[in-house]
Structure formats: structure tokens, C-alpha cells
Amino acid sequence: MSSFYDHILIWFILMISRSILMVKGQPQVPCYFIFGDSLVDNGNNNNLITSAKANYFPYGIDFPTDSQNGRFTNGKNKADFIAELLGFNDFIPPYSTARGNEILRGVNYGSGVAGILDETGYALGDRISLNRQLLNHQVTMRRITTILRNITATRSPLNNCLYTIDIGSNDYLNNYLQPRFYPSSLLYTPDRFATLLVQQYGRQLRILHGFGARKVAVSNIGLLGCLPEITSLFGRNASGCADFVNNYVELYNQKLKVLIDNLNTNLPGARFIILNQTSISTGGPPTGLTIFDRPCCMVLPNTRAKGQCIKGQIPCNNRNQYVFFDNFHPTEVGNLAIARRSYTAFAPTDAYPVDIRRLVQF
Numbered sequence: 001m002s003s004f005y006d007h008i009l010i011w012f013i014l015m016i017s018r019s020i021l022m023v024k025g026q027p028q029v030p031c032y033f034i035f036g037d038s039l040v041d042n043g044n045n046n047n048l049i050t051s052a053k054a055n056y057f058p059y060g061i062d063f064p065t066d067s068q069n070g071r072f073t074n075g076k077n078k079a080d081f082i083a084e085l086l087g088f089n090d091f092i093p094p095y096s097t098a099r100g101n102e103i104l105r106g107v108n109y110g111s112g113v114a115g116i117l118d119e120t121g122y123a124l125g126d127r128i129s130l131n132r133q134l135l136n137h138q139v140t141m142r143r144i145t146t147i148l149r150n151i152t153a154t155r156s157p158l159n160n161c162l163y164t165i166d167i168g169s170n171d172y173l174n175n176y177l178q179p180r181f182y183p184s185s186l187l188y189t190p191d192r193f194a195t196l197l198v199q200q201y202g203r204q205l206r207i208l209h210g211f212g213a214r215k216v217a218v219s220n221i222g223l224l225g226c227l228p229e230i231t232s233l234f235g236r237n238a239s240g241c242a243d244f245v246n247n248y249v250e251l252y253n254q255k256l257k258v259l260i261d262n263l264n265t266n267l268p269g270a271r272f273i274i275l276n277q278t279s280i281s282t283g284g285p286p287t288g289l290t291i292f293d294r295p296c297c298m299v300l301p302n303t304r305a306k307g308q309c310i311k312g313q314i315p316c317n318n319r320n321q322y323v324f325f326d327n328f329h330p331t332e333v334g335n336l337a338i339a340r341r342s343y344t345a346f347a348p349t350d351a352y353p354v355d356i357r358r359l360v361q362f
């Protein structure tokens with residue numbers, strides 16, 4: 001007899017735990033909006049006239065479905081993994097193809113070579129600058145209102161969504177560090193340029209707040225001086241990186257922190273956090289990533305798209321050991337490591353003042 005009741009009890013416990021798991025299966029935020037550059041682009045550049053595109057082999061070689069999707073890596077990017085960690089069971093669609101009700105759970109506006117400044121990246125062709133991404137978000141907001149036919153109902157979920165922004169690297173890589181195409185380094189000292197960027201970014205983040213964004217995770221700029229493209233161009237110091245480039249970026253990161261403190265103090269309901277790319281890319285739990293001084297794929301030399309993978313060339317086999325897929329972008333394993341530490345901080349310096357996991361709980 002006991003065995004029969006044991007079975008009933010076990011079945012009952014299973015049913016209860018299943019229903020708890022199903023409640024847990026809801027995403028932690030109703031929607032996730034992604035702004036940024038090639039670190040998060042999931043296809044928005046595919047139909048632009050630009051050489052900053054990644055919808056060709058070997059990009060996407062490890063992607064589960066449509067491999068020519070336009071992500072600048074071998075598999076999933078950072079935004080894909082953050083969406084997974086938030087409990088979304090499908091990809092957030094790119095703005096360029098998002099249709100119908102799918103926009104209710106968020107949209108990805110990311111565009112390769114985009115910057116804080118409109119002119120950043122122009123030498124490679126068209127790109128959707130952060131200002132244009134904000135205009136696209138206005139279009140999305142109008143579409144959502146139309147879908148829900150109720151402004152009140154639109155407003156409140158938009159407040160509860162997560163917004164992440166990865167922008168600024170190209171304002172150095174495809175602007176300040178390329179005096180052949182861009183005059184900025186002749187016009188401004190590194191300190192003055194960092195100030196200009198942060199002033200413009202401040203205006204853009206205020207606009208996003210005006211659109212109802214409250215939970216906003218802002219990535220600062222990582223160690224650009226350690227990218228294979230930069231060390232191949234400028235050489236390495238004892239650190240293994242081009243120190244002067246990292247010093248430029250540090251000026252920007254310090255000013256960004258002041259900006260974020262200022263926004264959190266002065267904008268009603270604002271919860272901006274900084275995901276500290278310097279901290280997130282150093283130390284940490286074992287990732288198996290051991291090769292960081294060269295890319296996994298064969299990269300283009302001396303063309304406009306210098307540093308991107310050569311079309312059709314078979315990449316390295318041990319992609320789980322490489323930090324970089326091409327000369328700029330992390331491999332899928334690298335993206336996973338970054339996303340994990342953005343979601344749950346490993347070191348106290350990874351996220352300021354809190355990580356994404358805490359941010360979405362407010």
C-alpha cells in the first residue's frame with residue numbers, strides 16, 4: 001500500500017514543481033530592447049550598403065538555425081545570451097525584419113560600425129548610428145501603441161523592460177584612431193574627445209529615458225588596445241596591448257561613470273547601470289579561452305573591411321579556445337562569458353552599482 005501512496009505523492013510533488021518551473025519560465029522582464037554596434041547587431045546591416053556586414057561564411061558557422069544571419073561572430077552574440085539569461089525562449093528580432101506582435105517582447109536595433117557620433121563609421125558605408133536607432137525605437141513605440149490600442153497599457157510595460165546599449169568602440173576604432181578618414185584626432189585632444197562623446201551620449205540617454213526607459217544597462221568601452229586589429233596596427237607594449245589606446249578609452253570610461261551617477265540622481269525613476277567591460281574581460285571563472293592574441297578566422301588585410309573574416313575561408317577548429325573570432329569580435333564562447341558576468345557580476349567591479357539580475361528585480 002505504501003508504495004501506491006508514495007507514487008501518488010511523488011506524482012503530486014512533480015506536478016507542483018512543474019508548475020513552479022512554468023512560472024519561473026516567464027521572462028524576468030516583459031521586453032528587452034537592444035541598442036548598439038556589431039557586438040549586438042543580429043542582422044540590421046544585412047541590407048545596408050556597407051562593408052561592415054557579417055552575413056557570410058564563416059560568420060554564423062556555429063549558429064543553430066540560419067547561419068547567414070548577420071551576427072559578427074561564429075554563433076550567438078552577447079545580446080542573445082542576455083536574452084536567454086532573462087528567460088526569453090526565442091531571439092529578440094532585428095529591427096530590420098521585426099513584424100507584428102513579436103515587437104512586444106523587444107527589438108534589436110544594433111548596427112555594425114555604428115557610433116555615438118553620426119559620422120562614425122561612414123568610411124565603411126551606411127550604418128545605423130545611435131541617433132537613428134533612437135528614431136527607430138520611436139517607430140517601434142508607435143507600432144506597439146497601435147497593437148495595444150491603449151497608451152496606458154503601452155507606457156507601463158515599456159517602463160519595466162530592460163534596455164542595453166553597447167556603443168562607443170567605433171567612435172575610436174572607426175573615427176578617432178583613423179585620421180585618414182576622420183579629422184577628430186586633429187581637432188581634439190583625447191580628453192576633449194572623450195568629453196564630447198560623453199556629452200552626446202548623455203543627450204541620447206536622456207532621450208531614451210524620455211521614451212519611458214527606466215532599467216538601462218550601459219556598457220562602457222573595453223580594452224580596445226588589446227584587440228588583434230589594434231595590436232597589429234600599433235604594436236604591443238609590455239602589457240601585450242597598445243597602452244595609449246587603452247588610456248584614451250579610460251578617459252571616456254571615467255567620464256561615463258560621472259554621467260551615469262548624474263542621470264541616476266537627476267532623472268525621475270532612472271536606474272542606469274554600467275557594465276564594466278574592462279573588469280568583465282579580466283580574471284573571472286575558468287572559460288577555457290586561452291588564445292587572445294590572434295583571431296580564429298583568416299582576416300582581410302588592407303581593404304575597407306580590414307580585420308573582418310575573409311569570405312568562404314574555413315576558420316580555426318578549436319573555436320572554444322579563442323577569445324576573438326575576427327580581429328574585433330569575441331567568439332560565441334567569449335560572448336557567453338561576457339553575458340554571464342553582465343547578468344551576475346563575478347567581481348565587484350563588473351557592474352556598477354548593480355548587475356542586470358538585480359536591475360531587473362527593481
Ligand SMILES: *[C@@H]1O[C@H](CO)[C@@H](O)[C@H](O)[C@H]1NC(C)=O
Pocket residue numbers: 150151152153
Ligand atoms: C488601458 O489600459 C489600462 C491598463 O491596462 C486600463 O486600466 C484602461 O481601462 C485601458 N483603457 C482603454 C481605453 O482601453
Ligand SMILES: *[C@@H]1O[C@H](CO)[C@@H](O)[C@H](O)[C@H]1NC(C)=O
Pocket residue numbers: 235236237238243
Ligand atoms: C608603448 O609602445 C610605443 C610604441 O612602441 C612607445 O612609443 C611607448 O612609449 C610605449 N609605452 C609604454 C608605456 O611603454
Ligand SMILES: *[C@@H]1O[C@H](CO)[C@@H](O)[C@H](O)[C@H]1NC(C)=O
Pocket residue numbers: 253257274276278279280282349350352
Ligand atoms: C572597471 O574595472 C576596473 C578593474 O577591472 C576598475 O579599475 C575601474 O575602476 C572600473 N570602472 C568602473 C566604472 O567601475
